[in-house]
Amino acid sequence: MGEIVFAAxxxxxxxxxxxxxxxxxxxxxxxxxSFEALHAEIKAxxxxxxxxxxxxxxxxxxxxxxxxxxxxxxxxxxxxHEWFKPWIGxxxxxxxxxxxxxxxxxxxxxxxxxxxxxxxxxxxxxxxxSVPVTMGNLDSLGIPLVPxxxxxxxxxxxxxxxxxxxxxxxxxxIEIDLAPxxxxxxxGSGGLSHEPGGSRYYVIDEAFDRWxxxxxxxxxxxxxxxELTFERMEASGSGGTVELFSWVVIMGATGPCKxxxxxxxxxxxFRCGFGAVIWDLEPQTxxxxxxxxx
Amino acid sequence: MGEIVFAAxxxxxxxxxxxxxxxxxxxxxxxxxSFEALHAEIKAxxxxxxxxxxxxxxxxxxxxxxxxxxxxxxxxxxxxHEWFKPWIGxxxxxxxxxxxxxxxxxxxxxxxxxxxxxxxxxxxxxxxxSVPVTMGNLDSLGIPLVPxxxxxxxxxxxxxxxxxxxxxxxxxxIEIDLAPxxxxxxxGSGGLSHEPGGSRYYVIDEAFDRWxxxxxxxxxxxxxxxELTFERMEASGSGGTVELFSWVVIMGATGPCKxxxxxxxxxxxFRCGFGAVIWDLEPQTxxxxxxxxx
Amino acid sequence: xxxxxLKSYDPSLAVHDLVQDLKWDPDLREAFARxxxxxxxxxxxxxxxxxxxxxxxxxxxxxxxxxxYLGGQLSRLIWGNDAGGGAILAVNNLVASLTGKxxxx
Amino acid sequence: xxxxxLKSYDPSLAVHDLVQDLKWDPDLREAFARxxxxxxxxxxxxxxxxxxxxxxxxxxxxxxxxxxYLGGQLSRLIWGNDAGGGAILAVNNLVASLTGKxxxx
Ligand SMILES: [Fe+3]
Ligand SMILES: [Fe+3]
Numbered sequence: 001m002g003e004i005v006f007a008a009x010x011x012x013x014x015x016x017x018x019x020x021x022x023x024x025x026x027x028x029x030x031x032x033x034s035f036e037a038l039h040a041e042i043k044a045x046x047x048x049x050x051x052x053x054x055x056x057x058x059x060x061x062x063x064x065x066x067x068x069x070x071x072x073x074x075x076x077x078x079x080x081h082e083w084f085k086p087w088i089g090x091x092x093x094x095x096x097x098x099x100x101x102x103x104x105x106x107x108x109x110x111x112x113x114x115x116x117x118x119x120x121x122x123x124x125x126x127x128x129x130s131v132p133v134t135m136g137n138l139d140s141l142g143i144p145l146v147p148x149x150x151x152x153x154x155x156x157x158x159x160x161x162x163x164x165x166x167x168x169x170x171x172x173x174i175e176i177d178l179a180p181x182x183x184x185x186x187x188g189s190g191g192l193s194h195e196p197g198g199s200r201y202y203v204i205d206e207a208f209d210r211w212x213x214x215x216x217x218x219x220x221x222x223x224x225x226x227e228l229t230f231e232r233m234e235a236s237g238s239g240g241t242v243e244l245f246s247w248v249v250i251m252g253a254t255g256p257c258k259x260x261x262x263x264x265x266x267x268x269x270f271r272c273g274f275g276a277v278i279w280d281l282e283p284q285t286x287x288x289x290x291x292x293x294x
Numbered sequence: 295m296g297e298i299v300f301a302a303x304x305x306x307x308x309x310x311x312x313x314x315x316x317x318x319x320x321x322x323x324x325x326x327x328s329f330e331a332l333h334a335e336i337k338a339x340x341x342x343x344x345x346x347x348x349x350x351x352x353x354x355x356x357x358x359x360x361x362x363x364x365x366x367x368x369x370x371x372x373x374x375h376e377w378f379k380p381w382i383g384x385x386x387x388x389x390x391x392x393x394x395x396x397x398x399x400x401x402x403x404x405x406x407x408x409x410x411x412x413x414x415x416x417x418x419x420x421x422x423x424s425v426p427v428t429m430g431n432l433d434s435l436g437i438p439l440v441p442x443x444x445x446x447x448x449x450x451x452x453x454x455x456x457x458x459x460x461x462x463x464x465x466x467x468i469e470i471d472l473a474p475x476x477x478x479x480x481x482g483s484g485g486l487s488h489e490p491g492g493s494r495y496y497v498i499d500e501a502f503d504r505w506x507x508x509x510x511x512x513x514x515x516x517x518x519x520x521e522l523t524f525e526r527m528e529a530s531g532s533g534g535t536v537e538l539f540s541w542v543v544i545m546g547a548t549g550p551c552k553x554x555x556x557x558x559x560x561x562x563x564f565r566c567g568f569g570a571v572i573w574d575l576e577p578q579t580x581x582x583x584x585x586x587x588x
Numbered sequence: 589x590x591x592x593x594l595k596s597y598d599p600s601l602a603v604h605d606l607v608q609d610l611k612w613d614p615d616l617r618e619a620f621a622r623x624x625x626x627x628x629x630x631x632x633x634x635x636x637x638x639x640x641x642x643x644x645x646x647x648x649x650x651x652x653x654x655x656x657y658l659g660g661q662l663s664r665l666i667w668g669n670d671a672g673g674g675a676i677l678a679v680n681n682l683v684a685s686l687t688g689k690x691x692x693x
Numbered sequence: 694x695x696x697x698x699l700k701s702y703d704p705s706l707a708v709h710d711l712v713q714d715l716k717w718d719p720d721l722r723e724a725f726a727r728x729x730x731x732x733x734x735x736x737x738x739x740x741x742x743x744x745x746x747x748x749x750x751x752x753x754x755x756x757x758x759x760x761x762y763l764g765g766q767l768s769r770l771i772w773g774n775d776a777g778g779g780a781i782l783a784v785n786n787l788v789a790s791l792t793g794k795x796x797x798x
Contacts, residue, residue: 018671058657059611063604064400065411067359073705083611086670103705106358107758110704113450117359118705120737124612153657155595156407197660198593199686201679234592239656242594271679312776352762353716357709367600377716380775397600401653404599412600414632418717447762449700491765492698493791495784528697533761536699565784 002178004171006045006185007254008038009216009247010276011192012054012131018089019269027274030265034276035135037262038187041278042141047185049101049144051170053246054128054189056149059084060119066154067117069109069166072147073102079125079133088127090134098144101178105146108173114166116148123147132189143185150249152190152242159230163245164221167252174253188250190243193236194272200237206266208236209273212244216277217259221251240272247277254279296472298465300339300479301548302332303510303541304570305486306348306425312383313563321568324559328570329429331556332481335572336435341479343395343438345464347540348422348483350443353378354413360448361411363403363460366441367396373419373427382421384428392438395472399440402467408460410442417441426483437479444543446484446536453524457539458515461546468547482544484537487530488566494531498560502530503567506538510571511553515545534566541571548573598653602631603641607658610665617665646685703758707736708746712763715770722770751790 016023016031023031042050059081061067074097080088102118109116129147133139151157158166174184192212193205215223228248233241259277266273310317310325317325336344353375355361368391374382396412403410423441427433445451452460468478486506487499509517522542527535553571560567606628610617620627628638640648644666646659663682668674684690711733715722725732733743745753749771751764768787773779789795 015671015675018675022672058608058655058661062608063655063658064599065361065364065413066409068409070359082614083617083669087664087675089671106705107703110449111701115360115362115450119359120707120710153594154599154655155404155597156409157594195656197656197658197663197682199683201660201683231592234594238592239594269676309776309780312780316777352713352760352766356713357760357763358704376719377722377774381769381780383776400600401598405596414602414605447699448704448760449702451699489761491761491763491768491787493788495765495788525697528699532697533699563781 001176001180002174002182002184004174004186004254004281005047005183006042007250007281008186008276008278009188009250010034010038010132011272011274012127012189013194013270013272013274014088014127014131015270015272016274017131017135018087022269023267027265027267030263031274034262037278038132038136038276039138039141042138042143042185045183045185047143047183049098049146049182050138050185050187051146051148052129052132052187052189053148053150053249055152055243055246057126057128058154059124059126060149063154066151068115068151068158070117070119070123070149071102071106072097072123072149073099073106073118073120074122075099077125077129077145077147078122080130081124081126084126084130088130090130093130093133093139095133095139096144098146101144102146104177105148105170105173108177109169112169112172114169123149128189132187150246152245153239157230157242158245160225160228160245160248163248164225164252167249170249171253171255186250186253188247190246191241192244192273192275194240195237196240196271198238201271202268203237204266204268204271204273205236206273208241209275210264213261213264213275213277216247217261219256219258221256224248224251254281257281295470295474296468296476296478298468298480298548298575299341299477300336301544301575302480302570302572303482303485303544304328304332304426305566305568306421306483307488307564307566307568308382308421308425309564309566310568311425311429312381316563317561321559321561324557325429325568328556331572332426332430332570333432333435336432336437336479339477339479341437341477343392343440343476344432344479344481345399345440345442346423346426346481346483347442347444347543349446349537349540351420351422352448353418353420354443357448360445362409362445362452364411364413364417364443365396365400366391366417366443367393367400367412367414368416369393371419371423371439371441372416374424375418375420378420378424382424384424387424387427387433389427389433390438392440395438396440398471399442399464399467402471403463406463406466408463417443422483426481444540446539447533451524451536452539454519454522454539454542457542458519458546461543464543465547465549480544480547482541484540485535486538486567486569488534489531490534490565492532495565496562497531498562498565498567499530500560500567502535503569504558507555507558507569507571510541511555513550513552515550518542518545548575551575593650593656596653597655601637601653602633603637603649603654603662604658606631607662607665611661620665644681644685646682650686698755698761701758702760706742706758707738708742708754708759709763711736712767712770716766725770749786749790751787755791
């Protein structure tokens with residue numbers, strides 16, 4: 001019986017890396033503190049594997065043959081992919097993968113009726129995995145990482161209810177299928193409000209972002225499922241804000257629990273709001289999949 | 295407003311081609327008459343395009359990245375694919391495709407929430423398309439064909455309810471999205487009872503096949519949706535009988551209507567039961583998508 | 589009230605394959621910079637689709653159903669992809685095309 | 694009562710990639726006929742998985758989660774693929790391996 005020992009949601013805005021040095025100190029501080037907390041708390045939780053759910057951004061599959069979820073089974077993951085290097089401006093990295101955990105997740109999802117695609121070779125990572133790994137220095141921890149790239153932007157999109165179910169299946173796999181005593185860290189990578197490629201590329205919806213961060217930290221999953229709709233996120237920035245579906249997967253896995261934020265930063269040149277949440281898991285997370293009434 | 299002018303379900307057993315000459319005359323007669331009816335009635339219906347739904351048989355996509363539905367957008371379709379030639383023993387063929395109809399179906403399914411994959415280049419066809427085209431001489435009709443390859447055998451499988459919904463969406467697209475006055479023929483290719491690759495490779499479930507042919511011809515779609523389950527088909531031959539889900543797509547498109555069969559043939563060397571149904575569409579098929587109570 | 593372009597995008601447009609190929613193939617990127625017309629010739633683009641690419645008319649491309657995420661990437665393939673320079677120019681030109689206004693106006 | 698093997702198949706087995714590659718690549722097929730061990734070396738097969746392929750033990754392959762449709766195709770890749778000859782031998786040998794009985798017994 002494996003166990004979830006860490007869970008967080010954090011945005012991966014690429015401009016936050018390349019334009020970090022030009023950002024005001026208060027913005028830098030919130031970004032820095034959030035990734036430092038991510039690093040320190042994962043380290044303290046001593047996981048055996050880190051599983052990251054993140055928007056694929058049309059980087060690995062044709063738009064005309066696009067999977068909802070794609071798991072990386074390789075023994076090592078390298079990034080960023082060539083074309084994204086100048087755009088993100090982050091360092092190169094290599095982080096161990098975990099073929100066994102990935103195969104167990106693959107098998108487990110398929111047997112639970114969830115279509116997951118699997119890639120045994122190299123995946124192309126852009127900001128989705130590269131930003132949390134390099135800004136959080138996750139590659140220095142010596143812990144393998146299993147990426148699950150997610151369809152947040154190519155209709156038909158798995159929306160909040162489906163993402164939550166995928167998270168519940170993930171918790172079930174961790175509890176039942178993974179090796180006993182396996183300790184698992186979960187990260188949802190994406191958001192907050194932004195509109196990449198749209199006419200509102202420079203618009204950040206601060207009211208939405210603050211509302212969402214409060215909601216994510218509240219542990220009220222009934223409200224998450226009712227209010228964090230595709231339409232609401234699209235209204236706050238089309239094609240970008242919907243990355244918060246990755247956080248919903250993680251919430252489905254942990255079940256309701258309260259979280260802590262490390263502040264909210266808004267900076268026009270980042271073209272995206274920033275704020276992270278780390279959830280406080282119950283000790284042993286006895287029944288992580290049961291939904292507590294709000 | 296396009297119109298469905300022909301609809302049929304027919305099995306594509308490969309051995310029926312390669313071993314036809316060695317089959318008893320009564321078996322040959324039923325096979326021959328069924329394909330002759332297919333050819334003649336399509337010709338009489340004067341369709342502008344023939345859309346075929348058929349099991350992909352793991353021929354075009356990795357099992358670890360397997361789409362539920364894959365449409366061929368090419369201007370021409372050729373088959374059978376190299377490796378299947380000796381196995382099927384049929385002649386080579388080339389038949390026109392229809393890029394516009396395929397693009398309309400692709401767009402229409404995606405906008406109706408159904409994940410369809412699309413391939414603009416060549417697809418690999420095995421018995422799924424090759425048998426109806428060559429046994430029915432469909433390539434001599436001068437009518438373009440649009441293939442939709444379907445996942446009948448790789449879990450999670452779209453089962454009868456989902457297939458019926460896909461058929462309803464297909465009818466909606468034909469009625470609303472296709473060019474006005476476009477006449478459409480529909481074929482579901484697959485079944486009857488068989489177990490390719492299984493321990494019961496040589497077992498044919500005659501009772502099931504006769505029950506199914508009666509059901510398919512009855513027009514009772516409530517019973518189809520209730521009784522033609524994955525489990526029931528698997529019991530009658532694992533991994534093969536479930537191809538009848540392709541017929542369910544066509545039934546969803548036509549809505550309830552009665553059909554005619556051309557007899558049932560059973561022959562051990564074919565390793566599959568044989569029998570076809572052509573449905574009698576109402577003139578104008580006024581409300582093809584509404585379900586008439588049984 | 590802006591409505592989502594995502595749900596009405598047209599998945600069958602050839603421009604999507606063009607942008608994805610350009611992302612994945614440095615040689616094609618180089619060919620595109622050197623001889624854009626020659627690269628466009630390789631794709632079954634509709635007339636209006638091709639013209640809009642040539643004119644950098646993103647509004648027209650989006651109106652015909654281009655996916656905005658690949659639109660953003662096309663703008664970087666045209667104007668530049670580095671975080672502090674070309675990518676900013678690309679965003680500004682893209683937004684100008686979509687809104688009819690230059691940034692800062 | 695036979696229950697469906699489909700829903701309990703193991704999608705992560707490397708043998709699936711082997712069979713799909715063999716179908717799609719005539720050169721690999723030729724290499725497989727000439728030097729089977731050399732081709733198997735290229736795939737991350739588990740020990741038991743490889744042994745079962747070498748021993749033509751389809752029952753073992755299916756028990757570890759091989760998809761039966763690809764099992765049928767593997768049998769044709771081994772024993773023959775022509776409708777009236779090799780394919781019949783392949784079916785007979787496959788069924789014999791799965792049931793422990795030769796056809797006609
Ligand atoms: Fe993103
Ligand atoms: Fe079949």
